[in-house]
Amino acid sequence: MNKIMLVIAFGIAVILVNSGLTLSSRTMDIKKQKNEIMSENSALSGEVDQKQRFKKNVPKSISNAFTFFVNETKMFETYSGTQMDIAFGVQAKENENIEDYYVATGFRNVKGLPLTINVEKFSNETDMAEVLNDIYLLENRTDFKVSEISTENNALIVKGELYGI
Amino acid sequence: MNYLLFNNEIFISDGQVTRTMGKGENLGPIEKACLCCVDVDVMIASAPQDYLDKKDSILAQKFAAVYSDEYITLNERIDNNIFQVFGIKAEKVKEIYSLVPSSKVDAFVPYAIAVRSLLINRKTDMAGLIVFVDDSGHEKLITVFDGLKFSRTRTIYTGNAEDILPDIKRSHIDFNKKLGEFASKSVTGDFAVITNNRQMAEDIKLSEPGLAVEFLDCRHPALEGLKFIGPPIKYRIHEEIILERKKEEMRSRFMYLIVSISICLAGILFFGFNQITYSCASRDFDGEKLKNSRLKDALNTIDQYIYQDSLRRSKDLNxxxxxxxxxxxxxxxxxxxxxxxxxxxxxxxxxxxxxxxxxxxxxxxxxxxxxxxxxxxxxxxxxxxxxxxxxxx
Structure with missing residues (x-):
């Protein structure tokens, strides 16, 4: 009887110690995860503090931004004579919804639409400088961000992303 | 300390004064006592001395085979694997313990052992056979000793030496017969008589001139001998033994219980400590996760409101x-x-x-x-x- 009691006590103790060790292991994992999330939170807090310095504006839908961007290019074509052919950054198929081409940006909940502007038929630098000025103005008036401007076969290729929510 | 001798009467001594009492009389307050009892049966038996439990069991069985009544026995080692077993009827032990509670008794031995203790204390030569005659008033107690071995004590109700001498010789012969193979080699047939009655000693000398007779100057040798009992031995009634075994069992069970509980407690403490640590860590982790979620939500909102300004600031290159x-x-x-x-x-x-x-x-x-x-x-x-x-x- 006494030995049975002792054996049962040992059994219970073994189960408890085993459970305790499992808990201990889980605690270690949780502490590790907590440390990781704490450092992430610290970075996020810093990011929040940094971003608080920016001016807040009412966000624009990407569709409205795109419409505005297209209208602006048309305006530059009308006033400056710069012919700008807008194409999607990737090879889009006909009749395809442009929503399929939205990409993530460096801003949370803000989408990006990769676009390419082709400006053809340049003969000298003066024209080029004017076109570059138009690109600069277009970029500043819209939510379009230029990532690359290059020349290719006497044409100017402007690559970038249009931002919106 | 009180010293008591139980026979037909009860002799009680406080170490100095001895008084005699009838069985029905109140013994008075007794704090501690050493007892001896005359009515004891004795036998010599062999048993394996190395196995204590087995030895006691074998000796008890051998004693029960000779004496049919219910006895409580004690034994002492006489020689290699040879033991002297002395039993008192259980009824007698209960009767004595009804007068003196067991808890107050330090030693409870046969009368012969008490006398033997006195003889050893008085440095009496115990090499040969000794017939001890104890004159306790109107009773004469005859016990034969052969070294550590002793006979059953006989009670004689006679006063003169001529009448007692045949009883002494009979006791000596009976004891020799009973000893049989267990008799000491030194025993030759001669014996000495020791008595605490001076007159009786002289009378026996006169009646049997060749017999060695010695006078022991002690009024109550058994009560005196109780003072010199070596390792205290004590008869115990079955109920007391059962009670003690139960207590021992309870103590053992309690110890096992304590050890078992301690083992469980150690496990519980270990588990509890880890559970608390886990709970705290989990709570902290949940707090950090919540904070993380809030910060991400805040950034989601902030990013939507500041992306235009951020873009504008990065568009400074003309x-x-x-x-x-x-x-x-x-x-x-x-x-x-x-x-x-x-x-x-x-x-x-x-x-x-x-x-x-x-x-x-x-x-x-x-x-x-x-x-x-x-x-x-x-x-x-x-x-x-x-x-x-x-x-x-």
Missing amino acids: YSSVFFEVSGLLPSTYEISSFKFTGNGWHRVFETYIFAQDDQFYDEIPRAKILKNAEIKDFFIKNRPGKYLKVDL
Whole structure:
């Protein structure tokens, strides 16, 4: 009887110690995860503090931004004579919804639409400088961000992303 | 300490004064006592001395085979695997313990052992057979000793030496017969008589001149001998033994219980400690997760409201100005073949390939203003020498 009691006590103790060790292991994992999330939170807090310095504006839908961007290019074509052919950054198929081409940006909940502007038929630098000025103005008036401007076969290729929510 | 002798009467001594009492009389307050009892049966038996439990069991069985009544026995080692077993009827032990509670009794031995203790204490030569005659008033107690071995004590109700001498001889013969194979080798048939009655000693000497008779000056030798009992031995009734065993069992069970509980408790403590640690860590982790979630939500909202301003701030580069400045600094002999603005965020690069115009020389490119730290390399493109310019903006 006494030995049975002792054996049962040992059994219970073994189960408890085993459970305790499992808990201990889980605690270690949780502490590790907590440390990781704490450092992430610290970075996020810093990011929040940094971003608080920016001016807040009412966000624009990407569709409205795109419409505005297209209208602006048309305006530059009308006033400056710069012919700008807008194409999607990737090879889009006909009749395809442009929503399929939205990409993530460096801003949370803000989408990006990769676009390419082709400006053809340049003969000298003066024209080029004017076109570059138009690109600069277009970029500043819209939510379009230029990532690359290059020349290719006497044409100017402007690559970038249009931002919106 | 009180010393008591139980026979037909009870002799009680406080170490100095001895009084006699009838069985029905009140013994008075007794704190501690050593007892001896005359009515004891004795036998010599063999048993394996190395196995204590087995030995006691074998000796009890052998004693029970000779004496049919219910006895309580004790035993002492006489020789290798030889034991002297002395039993008192259980009824007698209960009767004695009803008068003196067991808890107050330090030693409870046969009368003969008490007397033997006195004889040993008085340095009596115990090598030969000794017949001890104890004159306790109107009773004479005859016990025969052979070293440690002793006979059953006989009670004689006679006063003169002539009558008692045959009883002494009979006791001696009976004891010799009973000892049989267990008798000491030194026993030759002669014996000595020791008595505590001076007159009786002289009378026996006169009646049996060849017999060695010795006088022991002690009124109550058993009570005196009780003072010199070596390791205290004590008869115990079965109920007391059972009670003690139960207590021992309870103590053992309690100890096992304590050990078991301690083991369980250690496990519980270990588990509890880890559970608490886990709970605290889990709570902290949940708190951090919540904070993380809130920060991400805040950033989601903030990003939506600040992306336009952030974009605006990064759009400070006027490509036209850069192009103008670089082309303005280049010697007029060069023409720009191709160029590229790349980069994102705050670090942007302007790269261009330039060639000398037809029939023109390759003049040195001035390292001034925007071209001060520009990277300039010579190149061949389509078998035509040219220069590569890289300007960090």
